[in-house]
Amino acid sequence: MNEPSLKLVACPCCRAPLYSLVWDRFSSKWQVSNDSPPLGSDAEGSFMECRRCVRRVAIIEAPEHAEEPFFVAVRQNCRRCGAEGVTP
Numbered sequence: 761m762n763e764p765s766l767k768l769v770a771c772p773c774c775r776a777p778l779y780s781l782v783w784d785r786f787s788s789k790w791q792v793s794n795d796s797p798p799l800g801s802d803a804e805g806s807f808m809e810c811r812r813c814v815r816r817v818a819i820i821e822a823p824e825h826a827e828e829p830f831f832v833a834v835r836q837n838c839r840r841c842g843a844e845g846v847t848p
């Protein structure tokens with residue numbers, strides 16, 4: 761019986777898989793898979809560039825004890841995120 765060992769995290773803009781996490785049973789933590797885009801950082805913080813829509817997706821780095829290394833930020837600096845079909 762295999763437990764799920766891969767987790768896909770979707771891009772908040774285009775809903776395509778943004779990055780994936782692989783379960784590391786030795787550390788009991790999720791690790792970023794090697795085929796995920798690299799984590800970048802700029803004046804606004806950490807981000808990942810979506811390979812499909814090429815948008816800057818804000819990433820929040822998790823505290824050390826968390827099971828996941830980082831999370832997609834709830835608030836994105838993109839007009840399409842979370843407000844699809846809504847005109848300002």
Ligand SMILES: [Zn+2]
Pocket residue numbers: 772773815836837838839840841
């Ligand atoms: Zn967006």
Ligand SMILES: [Zn+2]
Pocket residue numbers: 771772773774775776810811812813814815
């Ligand atoms: Zn995207």
